[in-house]
Amino acid sequence: MSDLEKKPFVLGLTGSIGMGKSATAAMFSARGVPVHDSDAAVHTLYGPGGAAAQAIGRAFPGTLTPEGGVDRPALREAVLGDAEKLRRLEAIVHPLVGAEARTFLARHADAPLVVLDIPLLFETGGQARCDAVLVVTAPPEVQRARVLARPGMTEAAFDAIRAKQMPDAEKRARADHVIDTSRGFAAAEAEVEALVAGLSAAGSAPAQ
Template sequence: MSESEKRPFVLGLTGSIGMGKSATAAMFSARGVPVHDSDAAVHALYGPGGAAAQAIGQAFPGTLTPEGRVDRPALREAVLGDAEKLRRLEAIVHPLVGAEARAFLARHAGAPLVVLDIPLLFETGGQARCDAVLVVTAPPEVQRARVLARPGMTEAALNAILAKQMSDAEKRARADHVIDTSRGFERAEAEVEALIGQLRRPA
């Protein structure tokens, strides 16, 4: 058996905000496919005692709570619209999330298929770790309606998030597989099941 057959097929899962990526990741997880959620990894890194919390507090004063947790709204305000500050934040967080992903892959070395759920997959070069990429999409009007329905979300905040993300059209052009969640999550579930059957490496 070759080296590539001994390791899982690594599927990168990405999509812009409001496209249904998290729901799609949950579909893989519900079918027994190990999923590494980079957002969840960041949440842990930002928590009290998290590997990123103290470094962020030092780099961006006023962004830690008294308990030592990163105050995400305060951090968002601190870096919003400032490319240099955003790069400083990414230099702290991205290597730590990358290390978490490598540990995840090592833990699931015997699995036939694993998913790396990374919102900024293309933007951070994460596709280099993947055998294929799945982009979750939806029309712009559906995306905006979903995101603006979230508590505390504003047009300005949404526009700032979209400005740092690769366009949906470019993501779809670079993807190996695309799922459009605006056609209904039942259809998305069926497409996920078909993709799992197609991509799983033989045991």
């Protein structure tokens, strides 16, 4: 790429469970910013005919549905508490999600700003693909109340999910931008608006 060519500013968006990341991603989408949702990519990869499904079925027998998609509860049971099995699963899924993200970036090469929505961004090294990282946060008591209000969620499940995620304080320390969603929808909207304006300008500048 020559110095005169432009490329998108790539913003990594992350945050622990219950912090409001999905709502924040929707704010970027509403402003016309292309957003790659890694959770949605995994959902497709896990579906019947998905690129990950057959590989997972071979690695973890009994974890596919009759239709050929991944049986998520069965897979969760198969890897729960087993670090080696979890690493095997990640070795299948993470490269495929990374390939999806690269395709997304190529498809939106002319956009001034794009967002990579990655729940485990720091945990998987995804920040290496980003020009900056936005962490969405909220106080612990707000996070807990939001998560436990979800249907079927238990204290044990919440604690297990948090155990896999980098502590919120460490994420905030490593972030370039932070939005605290506990301050209300309007405040978050205003912060997203400012980021879109500023980072889009950066992405519109010639690449150095």
